[in-house]
Amino acid sequence: MQTTRTLLAVATTATLVGIAFSASEQAGFGSFVALGGLILTVYAIHRFGRSGPDEA
Numbered sequence: 001m002q003t004t005r006t007l008l009a010v011a012t013t014a015t016l017v018g019i020a021f022s023a024s025e026q027a028g029f030g031s032f033v034a035l036g037g038l039i040l041t042v043y044a045i046h047r048f049g050r051s052g053p054d055e056a
Helices: 004-025 025-051
Strands: none
Touching: 004 025
16 A cells, blocks of 8 residues: 555656646656656556555
């Protein structure tokens, strides 16, 4: 479960870094980083949802 949350945090950070690069002069590189981050975020959310309910 901890690895899924770490993956979600890394994917979200990559998306935000890609958006920041897109806003700067490196728009081409930033678009690839943002797109990769978004795809990784979708995968992480799917994996997080499939992990089941939290144990009490």
